[in-house]
Amino acid sequence: MDQLAVPDFSAGAMENWGLITYREAALFYAPDVSSEADKQRVTNIIAHELAHQWFGNMVTMSWWDDLWIKEGFATYIATLGMEKMCCKWNAYEEESLDNMLAILSTDAYCSTRPIHQPVTTANQIGGLFDPITYRKGAVIIRMMHMFIGDMAFRLGLNNYIERQAYGNAKQEDLWQALTQIAHDHSSLPKDLCLQTIMDSWTLQKGYPLIKVRRHYTNKCAVISQSRFKLQPEQQPNARQDQLFEQKRQYCWLVPISYTSELAHNFNSTEPQVWLRCTPKGEPLPLRLRYLPGEFEWIILNVQLTAPYRVDYDSCNWRLLIDALKGLDFQQIHVLNRAQLIDDAMTLAWTGQRS
Numbered sequence: 001m002d003q004l005a006v007p008d009f010s011a012g013a014m015e016n017w018g019l020i021t022y023r024e025a026a027l028f029y030a031p032d033v034s035s036e037a038d039k040q041r042v043t044n045i046i047a048h049e050l051a052h053q054w055f056g057n058m059v060t061m062s063w064w065d066d067l068w069i070k071e072g073f074a075t076y077i078a079t080l081g082m083e084k085m086c087c088k089w090n091a092y093e094e095e096s097l098d099n100m101l102a103i104l105s106t107d108a109y110c111s112t113r114p115i116h117q118p119v120t121t122a123n124q125i126g127g128l129f130d131p132i133t134y135r136k137g138a139v140i141i142r143m144m145h146m147f148i149g150d151m152a153f154r155l156g157l158n159n160y161i162e163r164q165a166y167g168n169a170k171q172e173d174l175w176q177a178l179t180q181i182a183h184d185h186s187s188l189p190k191d192l193c194l195q196t197i198m199d200s201w202t203l204q205k206g207y208p209l210i211k212v213r214r215h216y217t218n219k220c221a222v223i224s225q226s227r228f229k230l231q232p233e234q235q236p237n238a239r240q241d242q243l244f245e246q247k248r249q250y251c252w253l254v255p256i257s258y259t260s261e262l263a264h265n266f267n268s269t270e271p272q273v274w275l276r277c278t279p280k281g282e283p284l285p286l287r288l289r290y291l292p293g294e295f296e297w298i299i300l301n302v303q304l305t306a307p308y309r310v311d312y313d314s315c316n317w318r319l320l321i322d323a324l325k326g327l328d329f330q331q332i333h334v335l336n337r338a339q340l341i342d343d344a345m346t347l348a349w350t351g352q353r354s
């Protein structure tokens with residue numbers, strides 16, 4: 001594989017098969033002068049372009065509306081490669097968190113768009129090279145990796161690449177290959193397929209806010225979802241299309257993993273339950289049972305698997321805040337500590353928490 005730095009190259013890099021070209025600055029690294037962060041940046045871009053040899057080159061999207069598959073995979077696979085190469089960087093956790101927090105911020109605006117975006121004219125193509133394609137693409141691929149497990153993810157991708165090699169593919173081809181393996185490995189309920197789950201994340205814009213209301217005497221909780229927006233729902237003088245958008249019902253198939261203070265299982269990212277939708281696409285609330293009592297916190301979205309925010313009832317928030325302020329705060333996984341702080345600050349910003 002030849003890699004070439006090109007003066008005044010306009011893009012950061014281009015994954016041409018057999019001859020990857022880079023903007024000169026993207027490859028600059030001098031051991032005595034450059035920082036560790038420079039080394040990480042150069043490694044990241046090389047890993048991204050190498051990942052494209054499979055995702056983009058060996059299998060190319062059929063049309064630009066599936067651009068996110070090659071860019072999402074290149075972004076995500078690059079972090080796996082960096083983690084393998086130099087674990088002291090902690091690249092997998094850092095990059096995953098960076099992508100997740102960026103998306104939880106930008107994808108909460110009304111002006112956001114779905115990852116899978118119809119493209120009918122040439123001038124729509126350039127606009128697709130944005131954080132939704134790269135970062136949200138990587139975020140939902142990581143979510144899928146975590147909910148079907150490593151073995152099914154690897155075998156499913158092998159099947160997908162073998163079937164589609166030297167040709168074109170749509171996102172449906174990817175879901176088909178992964179569903180088959182995930183069902184064979186019992187890592188996905190038989191009544192769910194990847195297409196139904198992932199369509200809810202790729203065809204709808206935004207992401208959900210999950211509300212958790214615990215019933216401490218019954219040791220259960222009711223969880224429900226609605227689209228999270230940074231801006232108010234109703235806007236004065238809204239146009240007809242904006243009014244339609246305000247009334248539109250959003251619903252995602254959400255993998256729900258959770259743990260509690262005593263169970264303390266931050267290693268298992270596979271969902272205990274799925275938050276689902278009615279056949280008409282309306283959100284269905286769900287009851288979590290066998291939860292601990294009033295002196296123990298619970299936390300959803302182990303290791304920040306899926307892009308959603310969580311708003312607990314005041315009592316559970318208080319238990320979590322006390323845990324974060326205590327000496328033993330590291331009992332909560334670092335990614336979930338970041339999640340709690342980001343969710344609390346954002347919900348305060350929107351006036352949903354004080």
Ligand SMILES: [Zn+2]
Pocket residue numbers: 048052070071074
């Ligand atoms: Zn790329």
